[in-house]
Amino acid sequence: MNLKDFTQLINQTRLRQACLSYVGLGILLVVIAVVLDKQEPEPYAAYYVGAINEAISPKFLELLTIIGLLALCVTLPVWYGARRYQHWQRMANDCRTVTHHVITLTFALVALALGILMPQILFGMADTGYVALWQAVLLGSPRIVVLLCVAGLAYGLGVLAQATEGHDNQVFDWLMQIPGFYLWPTQGLVATVLIAILLGQQ
DSSP: OOHHHHHHHSOHHHHHHHHHHHHHHHHHHHHHHHHHHHTSOGGGTTHHHHHHHHHSOHHHHHHHHHHHHHHHHHHHHHHHHHTTOGGGHHHHHHHHHHHHHHHHHHHHHHHHHHHHHHHHHHHOTTOSSHHHHHHHHTTTOOHHHHHHHHHHHHHHHHHHHHHTSSSSOHHHHHHHHSOHHHHHHHHHHHHHHHHHHHHHTO
16 A cells, blocks of 8 residues: 555545634634734733743644653554454554554644644744744744644644554554555654754753
8 A cells, every 4th residue: 555545545524624613723712812812901912912822732642742752652553453462452452552542632732733823934924923932942943834834734643543443443553554664664763863852942
């Protein structure tokens, strides 16, 4: 099964609806915050906008994403082993459940952050430094690149959230069908890079 077959296994309609829901909520929050702040006296002129910008920290999302991917790096070999050793099955189920919840939560928060960023980057609404925080995480990237990166991250996390849910999941099975010659070295490299990033934040 190639990558094209893999993309056909993804429920694009469901993924698109989930993305639009969270992004739409983020945009709505920004609009409401701007309207409410306009009603406030001068000392509190950016109170609600500031609250939204502080609610979802880019560094917190970076940490959640790394934890989710590391959990996936643990889950894949455990599930691979569970196909050969039945007594691994319970541990494999637990690993998959935890991984799914972490990745799903991260997907929802990243999509919400995308909704908050869109009016700030595209229309200059409520721009009080939130975009700059994302630029710092993404090594000073231009604002439009920040938007594209967050959108890509949200999509990727949405795919992984689908892949790790339930049993007899075709998307997850596709990952299991990748020859070990490619899967395990790649997975080890990804895990090493993720741990290095975590340690580099200290």
